Amino acid sequence: MxxxxxxxxxxxxxxxxxxxxxxxxxxxxxxxxxxxxxxxxxxxxxxxxxxxxxxxxxxxxxxxxxxxxxxxxxxxxxxxxxxxxxxxxxxxxxxxxxxxxxxxxxxxxxxxxxxxxxxxxxxxxxxxxxxxxxxLSTAWLTAYRMLFSNADVSPGDTVLVQGAGGGVSTALIQLGAAAGLRMWVTSRDESRGARAVELGAERAFASGARLPERVAAVMESVGAATWSHSVNSLNPGGTIVICGATSGDAPEKAELTKIFFKQLRVIGSTMGSIAEMRRLVNFVDREGISxxxxxxxxxxxxxxxxxxxxxxxxxxxxxxxxx
The missing domain is CATH 3.90.180.10 (Medium-chain alcohol dehydrogenases, catalytic domain)
Incomplete structure (x- = not known):
């Protein structure tokens, strides 16, 4: 074969x-x-x-x-x-x-x-x-678990996705928008940010840009390059869900003081279970997500x-x- x-x-x-x-x-x-x-x-x-x-x-x-x-x-x-x-x-x-x-x-x-x-x-x-x-089996399942099992967000909450264009990022945007979340994205490329907005993101920002308000959760897959921005973008009590570190796993600052003082949650997330896979497939089909x-x-x-x-x-x- x-x-x-x-x-x-x-x-x-x-x-x-x-x-x-x-x-x-x-x-x-x-x-x-x-x-x-x-x-x-x-x-x-x-x-x-x-x-x-x-x-x-x-x-x-x-x-x-x-x-x-x-x-x-x-x-x-x-x-x-x-x-x-x-x-x-x-x-x-x-x-x-x-x-x-x-x-x-x-x-x-x-x-x-x-x-x-x-x-x-x-x-x-x-x-x-x-x-x-x-x-659906890998990036989309990863995104589904990040948002719906680990982020602790509800419809109407604002969620920041670090990076636009990758498989996990586009899945997060589409799944979150379909679930009634306000999805924001960052990107080094303005055109990729614009495409993310076309997909359902409410707003796109340059990487590292100061946001107009803090968010309930950050979806993090970039790692070292965006870690401080992710921590600084969160409301007190907010959540970072991290599934990868494409720019490296050793940020210049760990931001530990801000994490404990603001009582932030840092959740590691990897793939998903067979039960989450079934729920993902049903959600994509029911919502008509492409x-x-x-x-x-x-x-x-x-x-x-x-x-x-x-x-x-x-x-x-x-x-x-x-x-």
């Missing part, structure tokens, strides 16, 4: 480690199901994998990809929940210290087929396009998709199509 995979690890030139070619069809263990894939979206995780982050040398070659949707052998149209707990784990999969994502221990979704635990299959709503279904898809590219041209993601020029999700 055709697949896009990490043939090796290259910490300085990750795209040099990417290959697109034939891989063996997967075997189906007991309790797992084969899915003939139709669409799968790229995430920054895939670039980090090529660098060896979460993917050691002894596990390559490894088919990449976390997001996915497709059809089971018995004809069910499904969306994949790609957090895989360790054997015997019960409860929230994201709290399992030995959990993995597809493409870390088990082959991922940038292929004609993939096998996943049967319990990880979520029915695809009738009428939802494959491209939309194929981009995730922003930057480009849909055939699997055979996966290198072009990875190059676009690495260059940081995409706005929304880049989706690979199969079949």
């Amino acid at each position: 055709l697949a896009a995979y990490a043939a090796r690890i290259d910490r300085t030139d990750p795209l040099a480690a990417l290959e697109v070619g034939d891989r063996p069809d997967p075997e189906v263990p007991d309790g797992w199901t084969r899915v003939q894939l139709r669409a799968a979206a790229l995430n920054r995780h895939d670039l980090w994998s090529l660098r060896g982050v979460g993917l050691p040398e002894d596990r390559v070659p490894m088919i990449l990809g976390c997001d996915a949707a497709g059809v089971t052998d018995d004809g069910q149209e499904v969306i994949l929940h790609t957090v895989i707990p360790s054997p015997g784990w019960s409860g929230d999969e994201t709290l399992d210290p030995r959990r993995t994502l597809l493409s870390e221990l088990h082959d991922g979704t940038f292929a004609d087929q993939v096998v996943v635990p049967t319990v990880n299959l979520v029915p695809k709503p009738e009428g939802m396009s494959w491209e939309v279904a194929g981009c 995730p922003v898809i930057d480009q849909a590219i055939p699997l055979a041209q996966a290198r072009d998709a990875f190059t676009r993601l690495a260059e940081g020029e995409s706005f929304g999700k880049i989706v690979l199509t199969m079949g």
Whole structure:
């Protein structure tokens, strides 16, 4: 079968480690199901994998990809929940210290087929396009948990999203606007801020700009470069929800005094549970939300998709199509 995979690890030139070619069809263990894939979206995780982050040398070659949707052998149209707990784990999969994502221990979704635990299959709503279904499993699930499980906000509250244009950021804007939240964004690029407003953000500001008022919550994925701005932007008692640190994890100032004096909450957030995945799919379907898809590219041209993601020029999700 055709697949896009990490043939090796290259910490300085990750795209040099990417290959697109034939891989063996997967075997189906007991309790797992084969899915003939139709669409799968790229995430920054895939670039980090090529660098060896979460993917050691002894596990390559490894088919990449976390997001996915497709059809089971018995004809069910499904969306994949790609957090895989360790054997015997019960409860929230994201709290399992030995959990993995597809493409870390088990082959991922940038292929004609993939096998996943049967319990990880979520029915695809009738009428939802494959491209939309194929981009919900990672960035959109991350955004859903950040907003609705961890932010402690209510309709009418103002939420600041640090950065505009990435998969998590665009998902936060669209989900929050649909839920009646006032979504504000920051961006280094005025045009990307303007596009975020078109998506449903109420206002866009330059990165680091002083805001006209403080906010109830900040959605943080940038890290060191925006940390002080995030802390300073919050109301007393407000919440920072952090899911990543693309600019580094060592800010110049930790802002500990402001955090305890203003009684701020700092919540780490990673992916989401299977229950949250089902709620996300139902919410997107019920509200008629159309995730922003930057480009849909055939699997055979996966290198072009990875190059676009690495260059940081995409706005929304880049989706690979199969079949």
